[in-house]
Each structure stands twice: as structure tokens, then as C-alpha cells.
Amino acid sequence: MKRGVHDLALFGGDAAFLQPLYMGRPNTGDRKRLLDRLEWALDNRWLTNGGPLVREFEQRIADLAGVRNCVATCNATAGLQLLLREAEVTGEVIMPSMTFVATAHAVRWLGLRPVFCDIDPDTGCLDPKLVEAAVTPRTGAILGVHLWGRPSPVDELAAIAAEHGLKLFYDAAHALGCTSRQRRLGSFGDAEVFSFHATKVVNSFEGGGIVTDDDTRAERLRALHNFGLGHDGVGAGINAKMSEASAAMGLTSLEGFADAVASNRANYELYRQELSGLPGVRLIDYDPAERNNYHYVIAQIDAGITGLHRDLLLTLLRAENVVAQPYFSPGCHQREPYRTEYPVSLPHTEHLAEQVIALPTGPAVSREDIRRVCDIIRVATAHGPRITAQAGA
Ligand code: T4K
Structure with missing residues (x-):
């Protein structure tokens, strides 16, 4: 359990996970x-x-x-x-x-x-x-x-x-x-x-x-x-x-598809519950009237509110052995060869791409894992400006 900034691995605390906790672990079936x-x-x-x-x-x-x-x-x-x-x-x-x-x-x-x-x-x-x-x-x-x-x-x-x-x-x-x-x-x-x-x-x-x-x-x-x-x-x-x-x-x-969707959905609901009400952190939602595979748990980190940029949160999670991904950042138009060949400004894409983070989920991720990941995010976003200053970001 992380209680404060000093508990974060980036600042000398013990990593929350001994082994890397990945997003994107395969559903390998039986x-x-x-x-x-x-x-x-x-x-x-x-x-x-x-x-x-x-x-x-x-x-x-x-x-x-x-x-x-x-x-x-x-x-x-x-x-x-x-x-x-x-x-x-x-x-x-x-x-x-x-x-x-x-x-x-x-x-x-x-x-x-x-x-x-x-x-x-x-x-x-x-x-x-x-x-x-x-x-x-x-x-x-x-x-x-x-x-x-x-x-x-x-x-x-x-x-x-x-x-x-x-x-x-x-x-x-x-x-x-x-x-x-x-x-x-x-x-x-x-x-x-x-x-x-x-x-x-x-x-x-x-x-x-x-x-x-x-x-x-x-x-x-x-x-x-x-x-x-x-x-x-x-x-x-x-x-x-x-x-x-x-x-x-x-x-x-x-x-194993039906089981994978069921466990993805349960993971998604748990993330939603754990992160709800956290200022500057929003989970991308899925229309309950539609079917979805809930394979991606995407959080949007608003640095204007948290005082902590998405990239610093990724670094901080990585230090805890949580391998989250910035899917999909930057947008294709900001990558080569497109940035040079076809320069264009896409404000909504740029805004979203700068904030998104794909969190670990899938059948290999346990409920306890998710609680610990959310715990890190809670501590990190509660102390955003201090962490930013301390990390020299
Ligand atoms: N269109 C869209 C919208 C796509 O998202 C993709 C592929 C495509 C088209 C093209 O589909 P394909 O031609 O690949 O069929 C990965 C995948 O290589 C790529 O297929 C996927 N999208 C993309 C979103 O992610 P990387 O370079 O980000 O993957 P990597 O190696 O960093 O792994 C991601 C995470 O998954 C890591 O945390 C580790 C974990 N992982 C990965 C592999 C390969 C595992 O746990 N086990 C594994 O075997 O591109």
C-alpha cells in the first residue's frame, strides 16, 4: 500500500510489483x-x-x-x-x-x-x-x-x-x-x-x-x-x-473469448470503481447499450488538474513494474514520415493522444493487482505538482 510520495519506487520506495505487470498479456486459452x-x-x-x-x-x-x-x-x-x-x-x-x-x-x-x-x-x-x-x-x-x-x-x-x-x-x-x-x-x-x-x-x-x-x-x-x-x-x-x-x-x-471478455469487463468495472471521483482522471467509457470486449482500459490524465503529466505517470508506474502504454500517442500525423510529409494540426487528436494511458488488464491481471495499480495512481495524482517538481519534469 502506498501512503505518500516517499513510498513511490521512483523516489526510493519498494516497487509495488516484483515482476512486470503488463497490459496486453495474451489470452492463450486452454x-x-x-x-x-x-x-x-x-x-x-x-x-x-x-x-x-x-x-x-x-x-x-x-x-x-x-x-x-x-x-x-x-x-x-x-x-x-x-x-x-x-x-x-x-x-x-x-x-x-x-x-x-x-x-x-x-x-x-x-x-x-x-x-x-x-x-x-x-x-x-x-x-x-x-x-x-x-x-x-x-x-x-x-x-x-x-x-x-x-x-x-x-x-x-x-x-x-x-x-x-x-x-x-x-x-x-x-x-x-x-x-x-x-x-x-x-x-x-x-x-x-x-x-x-x-x-x-x-x-x-x-x-x-x-x-x-x-x-x-x-x-x-x-x-x-x-x-x-x-x-x-x-x-x-x-x-x-x-x-x-x-x-x-x-x-x-x-x-476462451467469452471468459476473456467477462474478466476484462470485471477488471474495467473495478478500475472504474477504484478511480471514480479522482480529480483529473477519467476512464474512457463504453456504451452499456452496445456489446464490447472491454479489452482496453484507457484512462485520460488531465495534467491541468492533476499537475502530473501522463508521461511522468507512465515513468512512475514503470518504476513500480507496471507496464502501462500510451496507446496511441503521439497520433500518426505527429510521427515520421507523416509529420514531415503531410504536416497538419488536429486539435482533438492531439489533446486526447497527450492524455491517454492503457492500463494492465486481461485474464492474467488479478483484482488485487488492479487495486495496487489504482493505489499508485491515487497517490501520484494527489501529489502531482510535488512529484513533478521532485522529478525535475
Ligand atoms: N490497427 C490497429 C488499430 C492496431 O492496434 C493494430 C495493432 C493494427 C492495426 C495492426 O495489427 P497487426 O498487423 O499487428 O495484426 C502492439 C502490437 O504489435 C500491435 O499488433 C498492436 N496493434 C499494438 C497496439 O500493440 P507494441 O509495439 O506496442 O507491442 P509491445 O511489444 O510493446 O507489447 C504491448 C504490451 O503487450 C506490452 O506491455 C507487453 C505485452 N505483451 C506483448 C506481446 C507481444 C505480452 O504480454 N505478450 C506478448 O506476446 O505493438
């Missing part, structure tokens, strides 16, 4: 089930190229998203690239800057120009009025991001895309099992892409899944992610397939 599946794949001597485990995983993900097709990929970044490539998008892609940099890099890697658009401060997702204003004759597509699993303004973006004849895609890396007006994310726009990276609510070590109701698009994507084989019309393909080992983990992790 180990025996994973090993059985791997044994089966080895016995079967079928390791990749659309094997039975990948097919089963794709079917499960398509069902979860409520769409007809899922094309599993080696990761979500490649999934986004395949989508833009398959749709032959040219010119500019309107997208948020408030996302993991992979979203922007996927666009830029294809020689397209990301046009960063500011967010609605209430949702952290694209502001449709600003998207409308950003459309030019060069715009080829809109790429929304369901940040932390909170839905983009899907109806408004669909109307803009229809009016201007634009493709509409979503980066749904965070959004497995989430809904917008009870309709599952993954089923909006022309297609969406989930991530199954180790740090995601369901993981396949590394992996992605492109989901769409468009059978022709799915068939072309399937060819494109396998060198273009079997479909002369798609042009030069690439190798972006998921392996059977990844699908084995994906299926096993999926079996």
Missing part, C-alpha cells in the same frame, strides 16, 4: 487444446496454404462478425494492404490519426496518401463532418478505425461514401465482439479487418482476418494473399497467408 491441435496439424502434415484449421478459424470469425466471408491473413497490417490493393484504391485515403501507426503505414506502403482527419472527442473515432470536408477529387477511400472497440459513426460514413462513390473500409483491429446499434462490427462498409496479434482479445500469435459479405471481393482477396494464384484477374499477389499453427492458437484463444 494449453492442452492448443497442443492437441498442433499435434493434429503435425500428424496431418498440413501446415499452411488454407489448411483445415485455417478454414475452421475463418468460419468462426465470419460467424462472429455476422458476415459470409473471412480471409485469414498473417497479420492485420497485411490485411489492410490487401483490401486497398484489391479495391484498386488510388490517391488519398481519409483516416484518423488517432490509431496505431500500422493503419497509416498500410496506406502509405501502397503509395497512397493518408489524409488524417480529426476525431469526435466524445468517441475518439472519425468526425463525419470533418470527413465530408476532407473529400476531394483525389479521394479514393475512407478508412475508419473502431478505436478501443468503440464503433465509428458507421451510418454517417456510409452516407458520405455513397454520396461521393468512395470505398469504405474499417480497421477493426480492436473490435472483435463489439457492436454498433446491436449490429456486429466487422459487418460494415465494403470490408473490415480484425487483428489477432498476441496482444488482442483473441490471438493467433500473429494474424488478421478480412471480413466481408462480398463474395467476389473475398475470392479475389483469397487469391491475392496467395501470390494471386488461381485468379488471373487480380494481378500480382503476395504471400500473406495464416499458418495452421496460428489458426490452432486462434481457435484455442477463441474458445
